[in-house]
Amino acid sequence: MEGLKTALVTGASRGIGESFARQLAAQGMDLILVARAEDRLQELAAELSAAHGVGAHVVACDLSVAGAANQVWAETERLGLEVDLLVNNAGVGRQGPFAELDHDFQAAMVRLNVDTVVEMTRLYLPAMRARRRGGIINVASNAAFQPVPYLAVYAASKAFVLHFSEALAEEVGPDGVWVMALCPGPTDTSFWNVAGLWQEQRGWMTPPEKVVSSGLRAFRRRRAFFVPGLVWAILAFAASRLGPRWLVRRIAGRFFRFG
Template identity: 45%
Template structure:
């Protein structure tokens, strides 16, 4: 225990609990999903990687398998399509892969005035961030319960804890993820199944660009590697949720003592487009 930090040997690596097991990671072509895949592979887990950009997935799967000697499969799916969860399941069934860790990570945001954001984009966001999380969980959970073991990571956000003007719908989707994960964790704990909501704050990924969100929210962003490690370790430890980063934890803690309306007003000042500021 040099300088108060845990020394990391292979036997003390909590991510090694998935060594030799199969994990399904959604949104593995970039950001936090890619980092989850890399850390799981480095600890010896086998992977099914899914996202739309299949070239990236194949390159990642081949590279990880070559480097770490585990097995990795890539499957292209557009999660806005209602048939995507069943197609992913058919793929894993067809390969006789028993999923022991489901990482519900894929998601995106949409910044701006809700009345100006394309309605189809907002509904796609609800589909990917909420409905798909529910459907993939509903697909893979019964086998985990039957087996009396299994793990589910759901990537929520610090945006889940309060209203966030200008990403109002996104924050609401992440509140769904957090509340669903925390409730489910208690439902299935007695069946040996662990569920954890990972709540990152701003993280350096492609998220900002996809959400068309201004730079200022991302000035103190964490790395995807760090966030992925925090999530996997919390899941391995049996936590039902975890906030990545001390600053983010303090922010969420502090907000508990203020009325929600006040927090929303303050958030509007931070998040609002420059043009709305006097």
């Protein structure tokens, strides 16, 4: 991507994060890959470095743990790496009634989906502004546009990411830094195994490669948020602008109640 040399991608070991790593490496960007699965990250880093001649560094870290963002930042500082593009992709969700889901898991979900996004942004944004060059892509969700019963915490966390990203785009765009929320609909990744939804039939879901390629095009066009896929974009617009909120949440609740 023009003017951007090094990208840091969280949740890079699989799914959307892995697709970001592959496509950014193919565009010639050096990479910093962050996730828990160190062996998988090392394998991916070696593959992309050999295939595209880019630098690829690995930071193995559980970003759902308090203080993890500082650990990542300290490692990039130690290595002397400047992050031009930050992709906050790591996230998790789980389907079920809020009152019955494990509290510790939901607390970790908020730390990963919300706190870590804010902290990573806080740590890497100042240098981007000082250079007057940089970008941040925060991966939200189509669920960000409406309340979603039985995915209550997950959807609320992604609504935060969407609004946070749009606000930052307005704040720091004049400083040469662009921020975008990527809001995909259901994507064919292992996310659904953890979420407990649609674990077998996924042929109707969007491939992560398509989500990322269209998302990067939207980022280059300076979109503050982007929903990949016409159908999902229409549904997001309808849910947030057209339907009565009581009806939207009723439909969403029936859709997600049984997975």
